[in-house]
Amino acid sequence: MTRRTVAVLNQKGGVGKTTVALGLASAAWAAGLKTLVVDLDAQANASWTLGVEPSSANFGSGDAMTSRHPGAAADMIVRSGWGSSIWLLPASSDLIERDADTRRDSTVGRLARALDGVTRDFDLILIDCAPSLGLNTACGLAAAEGALLVVEPTVFGLRGVEPVLDLVEHVWSTENQQLDLAGVVLNRLPAISSDAQARVVELNKMVGTRSVWKPAIPQRVLVNQAHGERAPIHAFGSQARDLIDVFDQLLGRLRRWSNS
Ligand SMILES: Nc1ncnc2c1ncn2[C@@H]1O[C@H](COP(=O)(O)OP(=O)(O)O)[C@@H](O)[C@H]1O
Numbered sequence: 001m002t003r004r005t006v007a008v009l010n011q012k013g014g015v016g017k018t019t020v021a022l023g024l025a026s027a028a029w030a031a032g033l034k035t036l037v038v039d040l041d042a043q044a045n046a047s048w049t050l051g052v053e054p055s056s057a058n059f060g061s062g063d064a065m066t067s068r069h070p071g072a073a074a075d076m077i078v079r080s081g082w083g084s085s086i087w088l089l090p091a092s093s094d095l096i097e098r099d100a101d102t103r104r105d106s107t108v109g110r111l112a113r114a115l116d117g118v119t120r121d122f123d124l125i126l127i128d129c130a131p132s133l134g135l136n137t138a139c140g141l142a143a144a145e146g147a148l149l150v151v152e153p154t155v156f157g158l159r160g161v162e163p164v165l166d167l168v169e170h171v172w173s174t175e176n177q178q179l180d181l182a183g184v185v186l187n188r189l190p191a192i193s194s195d196a197q198a199r200v201v202e203l204n205k206m207v208g209t210r211s212v213w214k215p216a217i218p219q220r221v222l223v224n225q226a227h228g229e230r231a232p233i234h235a236f237g238s239q240a241r242d243l244i245d246v247f248d249q250l251l252g253r254l255r256r257w258s259n260s
């Protein structure tokens, strides 16, 4: 892939950022793509689901950003519990303090610096951001080529889109002109809901039809089950058929963006 680093973000918690990052990682796992997941959320849900106890990880994304060495992340990346193709830069406990750091402009490039020379070893790098538009998310965007927004088709979900787009624009103009809005993924689309359909139409108008990736992710119990078992959705076989298909298509969309 030509462009390979994507930050998955939204300032809201619980909208499915980690679900999308891990669903794409699961599709990449099934496709045999060497993938790095960067966990920027102190809650460490992605790290945990990828089989790494945050307490057992000696170093993580916060340490990588604190280091002044280009490529510092190389020594902090660990193999995930999903096998040898999926790797992780775990979350670290100092991420919360870092997020409140107001010296944004002087430190926003630190994740990019920590990943310098590291990303070329991977086919895909997925940065799972925290529910915040603070420094860490700005660092994630500064290190990415694509911003992937995760949105729920509700009134509140849509109200949250503009501030995220503003941050993408800000990081693009001040720090990282390679950054592109890769797309918007809709999560938890109900099968029948005229309200949700109206929100989808509104979202298409807001960001442009081309930016809204298809298909949307349906609400499925299996998402929680996969997280609970710390396993890729693709390991569940036929009982996960529709979710597997959705994430395969989303990975396909990501690869088209990456080669565009
Ligand atoms: N499409 C879905 N179907 C069922 N459960 C979902 C879905 N998307 C997310 N969830 C569940 O909702 C919760 C929040 O999702 P998560 O991905 O952790 O959000 P975020 O990373 O944005 O905080 C988790 O328990 C997750 O398993």
Ligand SMILES: [Mg+2]
Binding pocket: 017, 018, 019, 041, 045, 128, 129
């Ligand atoms: Mg999360």
